[in-house]
Amino acid sequence: MAKYITLYQFTDQGIKNFEGTVQRSKEATAAVEKMGGKLLSVNWTIGPYDLVSISQFPDDETATAFSLKLGAAGNVRTTTMRAFDADEMTRIIGKTK
Numbered sequence: 731m732a733k734y735i736t737l738y739q740f741t742d743q744g745i746k747n748f749e750g751t752v753q754r755s756k757e758a759t760a761a762v763e764k765m766g767g768k769l770l771s772v773n774w775t776i777g778p779y780d781l782v783s784i785s786q787f788p789d790d791e792t793a794t795a796f797s798l799k800l801g802a803a804g805n806v807r808t809t810t811m812r813a814f815d816a817d818e819m820t821r822i823i824g825k826t827k
Contacts, residue, residue, distance in 0.1 A: 731767070731786040733813040734793050738781040744805035754805060755781075761799065765792055781806070784813070 740748070751774070759769045767787040774781050787793040790812070797808050814822065 731788055732790065732793065733770075733815065734785050734787065735811045735813050736783045736785065736797070737779040737809040737811075738783070738806040739778070740780045740806060741804055744780075747805065751781075751805075754803075758800060762787075762796060765796055767792060767796065779809075 744751070755772045759772075762769045762785060765787070767785055770784040770786060772781060772783045785793070785796075787796065793810065797810055800806065801808060
């Protein structure tokens with residue numbers, strides 16, 4: 731499955747409801763699994779982003795659908811990046827030859 735790194739920023743609504751952030755992450759984990767993905771890690775951070783997650787989804791379309799669903803709840807804004815491990819990067823580099 732494709733791997734994604736997502737950076738999250740609380741919205742005004744999300745920061746007002748910060749006490750529910752751990753429960754919301756559990757609910758997000760269930761939603762990811764329902765869509766055929768897996769949430770590998772969630773970490774709360776200090777700095778310009780409030781959380782960082784690493785997840786896997788079957789494809790970009792499913793990852794995008796999850797981001798839309800999550801964003802519609804109104805607690806976070808997301809920036810998602812497709813990530814490649816060493817084996818994947820080796821194959822990508824091989825295609826340049």
